[in-house]
Amino acid sequence: MSLFTETYDVIVVGGGHAGSEAAAAAANMGAKTLLVTMSLQNIAQMSCNPAMGGIAKGQIVREIDALGGYSGIVTDETAIQFKMLNKSKGPAMWSPRAQSDRMRFAEKWRSMLEQTENLDFYQDMIAGLVIEDKKIIGVRTGLGFEIKAKTVVITAGTFLNGLIHIGEKTFGGGRAGESASTGITEDLVKEGFEAGRMKTGTPPRVDAKSLDFSKMIEQPGDAKPEKFSYSRTTNKLTEQRSCYMSYTSQEVHDLLREGFDRSPMFNGRIKSTGPRYCPSIEDKIDRFATKDKHQIFVEPEGWDTTEIYVNGFSTSLPEDVQDKALRKVAGFENVKFLRFGYAIEYDYFPPTQLKHTLETKLVENLYFAGQINGTTGYEEAASQGLMAGINAALKVQSKEPFILKRHEAYIGVLIDDLITKGTEEPYRMFTSRAEYRTLLRQDNADLRLTPKAFELGMVGKDRLDRVKEKQEKTDLFVAFLRDTSVSHVDVNPILEAKNSAPVNQSMKMFKLAARPQLDFDDVRKFPKVQEFIDANNIDDEIIEQTEIHVKYAGYIDKEKRNADKLSRLENVSIPDNFDYEKVKSLSTEARQKLAKIKPVTISQASRISGVSPSDVSVLLVYMGR
Template sequence: MFVVDETYDVIVVGGGHAGCEAAWASARMGLNTLMVTMNLNTIAQMSCNPAIGGTAKGHLVREIDALGGVMGRVIDQTGIQFRMLNRSKGPAVWSPRAQADRTAYAITMRKLLETLPSLSFRQDSVHDLIIEDRRVTGIRTTLGVTIRARAVVLTTGTFMNGLMHIGLKNLHGGRSGEASSTGITETLVNHGFVFGRLKTGTPPRIDSRSVDYSKVEAQPGDTPPSPFSFYSSGITQPQIDMYMTRTTEETHSVLKTGFDESPMFTGRIQGIGPRYCPSIEDKINRFADKESHQLFLEPEGIGTNEMYINGFSTSLPEPVQYQALRTIPGLEKVKMIRPGYAIEYDYFPPYQIRVSTETKTIRGLFFAGQINGTSGYEEAAAQGLVAGINAGLYCRNADPFVLKRSEAYMGVLMDDLVSKGTDEPYRMFTSRAEHRIALRQDNADRRLMEMGYQLGLVDEWKYKRMVSKRTFIQELFQLSQRIAVTPAQVNTYLERCGSTPIEQKVKLSDLLKRPEVDLAEISSQVQEIQVLMTNFDHSESYLPDAEIEIKYEGYLKRELEQIEKVHQMDGYPIPDKMNYDSIKSLSTEGREKLKRMKPETIGQASRIPGVTASDVSVLLIYLRH
């Protein structure tokens, strides 16, 4: 057994989206960090859809960026189509999404990581953890190498005992063409952890040259495209269209011929799959009355002919996949590059971690990504950033970094995992955030960048620019409350935009609450706004954010009042070794759930399914005495 002389502060196991953010955060904070991954050429690989963001997921990416993470910066350099989703709805649910050049994304991420002097890399597979006195102290690899560290972050993705299914065939692997990893699950189980099995899947890939584009509908991106990162000056690379088509009744008939060889329907797959992203066979089985389902044809990059079929995830036999594809409009002569498949993998139910991502059983051991039961690059990256930050703080003997539900979607994500657990792949939605009017994607920098700056993840010039933006928005908000506009100033504009003209002076903030009134348009008519704008660089780009604050003032005020009540509940800590059996007034179900989940605060306890309001009251009385 070879022992590496150097002891690291933090070892990150895995080079996926969680691993990249964890390694970046730890190294940026000055910790001596090592990333160990099975293949250095697949760092930041997009195993499934080559896209970043989407509903609620885009919020996570903006928050990662505001805290000093890297996902937003990388997609801005490599995205080939950008769209802001849900524009027809309120700004609380506007969500950015970008299609990525898969290869360029991975290369750019690796280059960025390699700029960090305190980050080292090793290509190897970890099969064991060194645990002494309930504290992790290092790793052992399949090549017989022991490496010591003060903290370890596990970001294993779908690789732990991964098993891929295509029809009745199955192959051991963590991803197409890559081996699975073994040993870590067994080590953790020996130390008292509970594990489960989950399943995810991916669709077939096709040759874009074999698509009949006269039969599919082009889906252009936004013009101009909006960047994810608060630091990006704009998108400069070429942008391309995506395409939409639909399945047909014939498609469904062909797919049904493979049901008797479906690993899902025959029981060969034991893991639970994502309810919100079902396979195509699951869709036509569960929604038998639907005649067709939307499919999106998404190029995997500028310099490749490979195309991803969004909405056609499947593990049916390859011949059935091929025949079904050829019944879809535009794909009658399609060439399939590789079939879709399902993959089962080990995960550890997340009630076994804290909201800092550190495990409750082993000190210095952190879990991030699919090991916690989540699905998606963005959810993984968010956890990875939190894990990397907290691994660094752990090495400094500092208090952990914890985001509240009222502060960020990342806080909602971590609290949901720890308080509610999950027995299916967890995906973020805007509906999961009860404070979503306050947690918009546009204000992520104003909510979180100061925290990132204090942690050492955000450069000073970026922080100062955010402070300037925040000050401008505050001053413009106050100005709109003070000044009134006259009919002579604004009626011409109001008539042009289809709004009722005013007959007397009206406070500017009241006028801006009209949905059709645009702050950028009306600002040219108000001298006080023009004067204010001259005092701030980039002020024109800040106007949309200021407008949201003014238009939704009433809603935001009510939400902040609700947030204050939640903070009071989260302010009551629960001791680590709480003896719930000694509290006789708890309900039987509540007691069992509390013993299993081990909440850290009264607020967390109140969000555990099965814990009643009466149980929470009993806990409060007990803790006060």
């Protein structure tokens, strides 16, 4: 069959992180899939920093992996450093992050995609969409021919009418050295879609040979590096590359200010909104004028390259200003630039125009994922791509959609926030966005999601069996601690050594292990505990799960009860054709917001900005509750 005659189940437009996960998911679900990208050699390119994970983002990568996505595997196999962030805080805040070899990352992604059955590739720009009677039936390429499809997933990243800014220079492009994509936005607007513009940026890349690392603060990886994937990845990371940290100064800030009148951010040429939580250096200086310094993270791009990513110095200032100012940062006195920083503006579509499946409300069988929905970050994009790919395949197969709820995954929080609240600035995930973050930890993503992935056909029985074993052994260990007593004679020396109050009678191990002063290294000092661990082949992962369960049992149980309450409202559905105008006791704002967003459940309606608790009560009465 040729491109001219075949009808694909799923066509994925764009080969970034969202597109790669979407294509892999749809193909692994058994859908005949085509990935169309403007540059096959740039599949899954790390366009910005050479790292995956971080605060809340690491949890998302673990969830992608638990659901059968590829991001965690690729990150493990190409990592040059691993760190678990926030270890000084509670486990709900622990967030894995890995530096990757940028070239090997893209190479590994392409290799895995090429080995995926049911997946074809084609290099061309998609210049338009073929839509009939509000249903997509194919795409139109830059060469002018049509490819038929039952569903289409658009993951265009920053390419839709992309415009690059460096100082007073402006030129079209979706990424440095790559042309913008045109035609898709125009076709969607004709169909009634609302479009907007967003902005993001990237810092300079410099030559490591020109830097003096002795003037910087070394940032090594963890002494015992972990990994992202729950599968058996092979890269053990016995060696790691260090990152480094330096600081700007008042002198650097003064030099940067000299270029503000030539900055597209301040002279009005950039009118769109940039990411609040990843601002450019000029934005930081302007917004935080009282701060006399900002951190600069110096991140290697790989094992065998001298290219360095200057994290924290994202900018669209003129080249001469970038050069002059960066030379005043400690260690950068003799810096050689490989690429200057730039800003990029691009089209996005407010995500309130989507269903929870990421299918658009206006055009059937059309899905959006990634930056087209107003998000920023590889991880946010990849998770949306995974969910869009899964749901596109399910739609073709006439199966029920796959939707993750807020208490089930960070991915569920991300999509629900986008669909329900929308976004007017690039959306980035944080742990604070998840009201059930004690349940949604990075360590238990496999327990939460792998059974769902198995039902979908995204993972095999071996993965499911390992998850079951992990859960069974954790339950067994917790039960042992609940049932096993230890005498006060044996326990008091350990308690006193840790400045914990002694006891005057025998006590259950569970209650002792829950004390904040004790860790599980102390608990293992009791012969009965170590005997149990040895007899049942309990590994470090099970010990960590057990310790979290014991120490945070109260918090976990409370969040589970709250999640159960939420689930009851999730079960109260709202008909698609419900007429909010007839409910006169709703506030005017609530009627307008509800009619626009069209929530599918009372729970979703309650999260819409402008819908008050009294409005929710009114809806419950109308729904017969």
